[in-house]
Amino acid sequence: MKKTGLIAASIVGLLMASAAHAQTSIKIGVLNDRSGIYSDITGEGSAIAAQMAAEDFGTDKGITVEVVSADHQNKPDVGSNIARQWYDTENVDVIADVPTSSVALAINDITREKNKIFLNSGAATSDLTGSKCSPNTVHWTYDTWALANGTGSAMVNAGGKTWFFLTADYAFGHALERDTSAVVVANGGEVLGVVRTPFPGTDFSSFLLQAQASGAQVIGLANAGGDTINSIKQASEFGITQGGQALAGLLMFVNDVHALGLDVAQGLVLTESFYWDLNDQTREWSARFEEKTGKKPSMIQAGVYGAVLHYLKAVEAAGTKDAEAVMAKMKEMPTDDPLFGKGVVRQDGRKVHPMYLFRVKTPDQSKGEWDLYETVATIPADKAFRPLADGGCELAK
Amino acid sequence: MSAVSEAINLPSANASHEMGMSGLHKAIFAALLVAGLMAPFVLYPVFVMKVLCFALFACAFNLLLGFGGLLSFGHAAYFGGAAYASAHAAKVWGFTPELAILTGTLGAALLGAAIGTLAIRRQGIYFAMVTLAFAQMVFFFSVQAPFTGGEDGIQSVPRGLLFGFIDMRPDLNLYFLVLGVVFLGLLAIYRIIHSPFGQVLKGIRDNEARMTSLGYRVNRYKLAVFTLSAGLSGLAGATKAIVFQLASLTDVYWTMSGEVVLMTLLGGMGTVFGPIVGATVIVSLQNYLATFGDWVTIVQGVIFVVAVLLFREGIVGVIAKLIRKPL
Numbered sequence: 214m215k216k217t218g219l220i221a222a223s224i225v226g227l228l229m230a231s232a233a234h235a236q237t238s239i240k241i242g243v244l245n246d247r248s249g250i251y252s253d254i255t256g257e258g259s260a261i262a263a264q265m266a267a268e269d270f271g272t273d274k275g276i277t278v279e280v281v282s283a284d285h286q287n288k289p290d291v292g293s294n295i296a297r298q299w300y301d302t303e304n305v306d307v308i309a310d311v312p313t314s315s316v317a318l319a320i321n322d323i324t325r326e327k328n329k330i331f332l333n334s335g336a337a338t339s340d341l342t343g344s345k346c347s348p349n350t351v352h353w354t355y356d357t358w359a360l361a362n363g364t365g366s367a368m369v370n371a372g373g374k375t376w377f378f379l380t381a382d383y384a385f386g387h388a389l390e391r392d393t394s395a396v397v398v399a400n401g402g403e404v405l406g407v408v409r410t411p412f413p414g415t416d417f418s419s420f421l422l423q424a425q426a427s428g429a430q431v432i433g434l435a436n437a438g439g440d441t442i443n444s445i446k447q448a449s450e451f452g453i454t455q456g457g458q459a460l461a462g463l464l465m466f467v468n469d470v471h472a473l474g475l476d477v478a479q480g481l482v483l484t485e486s487f488y489w490d491l492n493d494q495t496r497e498w499s500a501r502f503e504e505k506t507g508k509k510p511s512m513i514q515a516g517v518y519g520a521v522l523h524y525l526k527a528v529e530a531a532g533t534k535d536a537e538a539v540m541a542k543m544k545e546m547p548t549d550d551p552l553f554g555k556g557v558v559r560q561d562g563r564k565v566h567p568m569y570l571f572r573v574k575t576p577d578q579s580k581g582e583w584d585l586y587e588t589v590a591t592i593p594a595d596k597a598f599r600p601l602a603d604g605g606c607e608l609a610k
Numbered sequence: 611m612s613a614v615s616e617a618i619n620l621p622s623a624n625a626s627h628e629m630g631m632s633g634l635h636k637a638i639f640a641a642l643l644v645a646g647l648m649a650p651f652v653l654y655p656v657f658v659m660k661v662l663c664f665a666l667f668a669c670a671f672n673l674l675l676g677f678g679g680l681l682s683f684g685h686a687a688y689f690g691g692a693a694y695a696s697a698h699a700a701k702v703w704g705f706t707p708e709l710a711i712l713t714g715t716l717g718a719a720l721l722g723a724a725i726g727t728l729a730i731r732r733q734g735i736y737f738a739m740v741t742l743a744f745a746q747m748v749f750f751f752s753v754q755a756p757f758t759g760g761e762d763g764i765q766s767v768p769r770g771l772l773f774g775f776i777d778m779r780p781d782l783n784l785y786f787l788v789l790g791v792v793f794l795g796l797l798a799i800y801r802i803i804h805s806p807f808g809q810v811l812k813g814i815r816d817n818e819a820r821m822t823s824l825g826y827r828v829n830r831y832k833l834a835v836f837t838l839s840a841g842l843s844g845l846a847g848a849t850k851a852i853v854f855q856l857a858s859l860t861d862v863y864w865t866m867s868g869e870v871v872l873m874t875l876l877g878g879m880g881t882v883f884g885p886i887v888g889a890t891v892i893v894s895l896q897n898y899l900a901t902f903g904d905w906v907t908i909v910q911g912v913i914f915v916v917a918v919l920l921f922r923e924g925i926v927g928v929i930a931k932l933i934r935k936p937l
Contacts, residue, residue, distance in 0.1 A: 248907055283900040288860040289763060290660065290850070295900055297656050315858045318765045322855065338762065345765070383753045384760025412753065 334516030354516030363484030365396030454480030668885030676880030679815030684745025690862030692844030718844020763858030878924030
C-alpha cells in the first residue's frame with residue numbers, strides 16, 4: 214500500500230511540476246477487502262488496476278489523479294464509516310470496487326446522499342441496478358443475473374439439459390438457484406431436483422451423492438466463497454466430473470480456480486466477463502498487471518480498470534468533475550477499453566458487455582500456471598445482462 | 611481473578627465511597643463528558659459515534675464479565691439482534707429514532723432474559739458454550755428470516771426526526787443524541803455496579819458457594835445481571851443501527867462476540883472505565899489502519915498478545931494499580 218501511495222504521490226508531484234495548467238484533480242478511493250476471503254480477487258490488485266487506468270489515461274489532459282485505498286473488512290459499518298470520511302473530509306470524488314453486497318449497498322446509499330460517484334466492480338447483487346439503483350452508481354463487471362443467465366442458458370444450449378442444484382440455504386443461494394432454474398427452464402432444460410445445504414457448510418458429501426444419484430447432466434453450485442471451494446473439492450473426490458456430469462459454479466473467479474488447482478477444478482463450467490487470455494489486448498494488459506502484482510488479474514480487478522478509465526474520459530469530456538455532469542457523460546459516451554471492448558453504460562447504471570462461459574482445462578490441456586480456461590460460449594452483450602425494463606429501477610422509466 | 615479483584619477493591623474499601631461516586635470518578639466522568647462534547651469538532655463525528663456505541667457495548671459486557679464473573683461468548687446476539695429490531699422499527703414501522711432504539715433495547719433485554727434463564731444453569735466454559743450456541747442460533751435466524759435481508763442486511767434505515775421534530779440527518783445532531791444515550795447508559799452501569807445489588811454480584815463472582823450459604827438466591831442475581839447486560843448491549847447495538855443506517859450480519863456474527871471480549875480485556879476487565887479505553891483503542895485501530903490492509907488483524911493480535919503477556923489487568927487495570935485507586 215505504501216508503495217502505491219508513493220507512486221501516487223510522485224505522479225501527482227510530477228504533474229504539478231510539469232503541467233502548470235492542470236485544472237481538475239481527482240481523488241479515487243478504492244474500497245475493498247484487503248485481508249479476508251475476497252482480498253485475492255479485489256484487494257491491492259484493484260488499487261493497482263485503478264492506478265494503471267490513471268497512467269494509461271495519460272497525464273497530458275489537465276487531470277491529475279490520486280488513488281487511495283482502504284480495507285472494509287467485509288463489514289458494512291467499517292466500509293460506510295470509511296466512505297463517509299472519504300467524502301466528507303478527504304475530498305474523495307469517486308469510490309471504486311467494493312465487493313460484498315451488504316457493503317456495496319451501504320456505499321450506494323451514502324454516495325447518493327453525498328452526490329458523488331460509485332464505480333462498483335466487486336459486488337454481485339443485481340439490486341444495485343434494480344430496486345436499489347441510484348443515479349450516482351455504475352455497476353461494471355458482473356452481477357448475479359448475468360452469472361445465472363450465462364451459465365444457465367449457455368449450458369443448456371451446449372447440451373446440459375437436466376440440472377440438479379446444490380443451494381446454500383440463505384437468501385443469496387436461493388436467489389441464484391431461482392434465477393438459474395428460470396433460465397434453464399426457459400431454454401428448454403429441466404431441473405431434476407434441489408438440495409439445500411446449511412450455510413456456511415463444510416461437509417457436502419451426502420448432498421453431492423444425492424446430486425450424483427439424480428443422474429442430472431449438470432450440477433449447479435448455487436453458493437459462494439468457502440462453500441463453493443469445499444463442494445468442488447469434495448466433488449472431485451467423488452469423481453463427479455470424470456463420471457460425465459458437469460459441475461457448474463455460479464459464482465467463481467479465476468483466482469479460485471488457480472488456488473484449487475486443475476486437478477481438482479478440471480471440467481468445472483463457469484461464467485465470467487473477463488479472462489486474461491481472451492485476445493492480444495487482454496494479454497498485453499494482464500502481462501503488465503502481472504509484472505506489478507505477480508498474479509493475473511481477476512475480472513473484478515479488470516473491471517476497476519475499465520470503470521476508472523471510462524470515468525476519467527467522462528471527466529475530460531464533461532470538463533468538470535461535477536457528479537451529475539460526469540454521470541450523464543458516462544452514460545452518453547460509448548465505453549471502449551482494451552479489456553472489455555466496446556460497450557455502454559445503461560440508464561440504470563448497468564455496464565453491458567459480453568459474458569463468457571468457460572470450462573476449466575484438464576492438467577494435460579494446460580500449458581502454464583495461469584492457462585486455466587477454454588471458452589465454451591460467448592454470450593453477446595445484448596443478451597448477457599438483465600433487460601433494462603425488468604430490473605424495477607426507477608431510472609429506467 | 612480473585613487476586614485482580616482484591617487489588618482493585620481493597621483501596622475502595624478504605625475510600626469509604628462504596629455507594630456514592632468518589633471524587634476521582636466524578637472528575638473522570640466530567641472529563642469524559644467534556645471530551646465527548648468537544649470530540650465531534652476535532653474528530654470525524656461518525657467515527658466518534660462508532661467509538662461511543664462500542665464503548666457502551668464493552669461496558670455492558672464488562673458488567674457481566676467483570677462484576678458478575680460470567681463469561682458470555684454470545685453477546686453479539688443482543689447487540690446485533692437489537693440492531694435488527696431498531697433498524698426494522700425505524701424503516702418499516704416508521705418509528706422515530708428514540709422509539710426505535712427503545713424497541714431494540716427491550717428486544718435485546720427480553721432475548722437476554724430468555725437465553726439467560728437457560729444459560730445460567732451452567733458454569734464456566736459450559737456457560738460460555740451455551741451462550742455461544744444461542745448466539746449462533748440468533749445468527750442463523752438473521753441469515754434466514756425474511757425481514758433481515760439475509761447477507762445484504764437492512765439497508766438505508768432512515769435516521770428520522772427525534773421526538774418527531776428534530777432532524778437527525780446532520781451528523782452533529784445525531785452525535786449529541788448518541789452521546790446522551792451512551793453517557794446515560796454508562797452512568798446506569800456505574801450505578802448498578804455501586805449499588806447493593808452490585809456488591810452481591812461481586813460476592814457471587816468471588817465465591818458463589820459462600821453467597822449461597824449466606825442465603826442469597828444466586829441464580830436470580832445472575833439472571834438479573836445477564837438481562838441488564840443484554841439490554842444495555844442492545845442499547846448500544848440499536849443506537850449503532852441508527853448511526854450507520856444499517857443492520858447487518860457482522861453485528862450478530864460470533865467474531866463480534868470475540869471483539870467485545872478483546873475490548874474488555876484490553877481496557878481492563880472489572881474496572882469502570884477500562885472497556886471505554888479498550889473499545890476506543892480497537893475501533894481506532896480498525897479505522898486508522900484500514901488503509902494498511904491486512905495489518906488490522908495482525909496489529910490487533912499483537913496488541914492482544916502483548917496485553918496478555920505484560921499487563922493482564924488491561925490498560926486501565928494497570929493504571930489503577932499504579933495510582934492505587936479503583937478506576
